[in-house]
Amino acid sequence: MDLQNNDKNKNVNEQNLHVGHRKRLRERAINGDLDSYQTHEIVEMMLYQANKRCDTNGIAHALLKKFGSLTGIINADVSELVTVKGVGENTATIIKNYLTVFRRYKMEMLKSKKRLMSFNEVFDYANTLLEESDREELVAICLDNSYEITNVKTWHGSVNRINVLAREIVGFCYASKGVGVVLAHSHPSGLARPSADDLAFTKMLFNTLKSIDVTLLEHIIIGKDEYFSFHKQDLLLKYNEEYQKTFGNSCMGKQELVLEE
Secondary structure (H helix, E strand, O other): OOHHHHHHHHHHHHHHHHHHHHHHHHHHHHHHHHHHOOOOHHHHHOOOOOOOOOOOOHHHHHHHHHHOOHHHHHHHHHHOOOOOOOOOHHHHHHHHHHHHHHHHHHHHHHHHEEEEEEEHHHHHHHHHHOOOOOOOOOEEEEEOOOOEEEEEEEEOOOOOOOOHHHHHHHHHHHHHHOOOOEEEOOOOOOOOOOOOHHHHHHHHHHHHHOOOEEEEEEEEEEEEEEEOOOOOOOOOHHHHHHHHHHHHOOOOOOOOOEOOO
C-alpha cells in the first residue's frame, strides 16, 4: 500500500514539474526572452499542441538526436517523424504545419520588401517566390533607379519546360518602368545547370534589354538542392563585353544599376 502511494505521489510530482516547466517557457515567451531558448525548448513548445499533458522534453531530444537540427525535424517527412517514440501521426502533422507557417511568413515578409540592394537579397527574394513550385516557373523582378521593386511577374510552365518569349519580358519591363531586372527560374526536379537554350535565351534577352537601357542584373536557376547564378559565373559580364565590342556604348546614357555583392 505504501509502495502504491509512493508511485502515485511520484507521478503527481512529475506532472506538476512538467506543468511548471511549460508555464516557465510561456512566461519567457511573453516577456520577449525568445533569444534565450535552446533548440530543444523550441521543439518542446512545437509539441505542446499535440501533447497537452505528457512531458515533451524527452520527445524533443529524441527528435533532435534523429534529425540533427530544428530544420531537419521540420523538413522530415511524416513517415520519418512517426518512427520516433512518442510521435504519432497527429504530432507529425502538426510539425509539418509549422513548415507551412514558416514558409508563408517568410514569403509575406519578403514580398513586403520594397527594395533589393544586394545579390543576397535578390536570391532570397527569388528563392522564396519559387521554392514551393513543383513545375518550372520564371519570375521577373523589375527595379527602378533607387533599387525599389516596381513590379513582379511569374510565368508558369510544365514539369520540365517553360515557354516564355523574350518580347514578353521586354514588354513587361518597359511597362513596369524598370531600369534593372532580375530573372529567376526553377528546375524543381533536376540540377541547376543552364541548358543551351537557357544560355542562348539569356544572352539574347541581355542584348535586347541593353538596347532599351534596361540592365539584366541577374539570372538565377534554382534547382532542387542547388542554384546557378549567371552573375557569379561572370556570364553577364561576358555578355556586356561582347555587346560593347559589337555595338559600342550606344545606350542613352542612363546610370546602370549595380547590386552589392
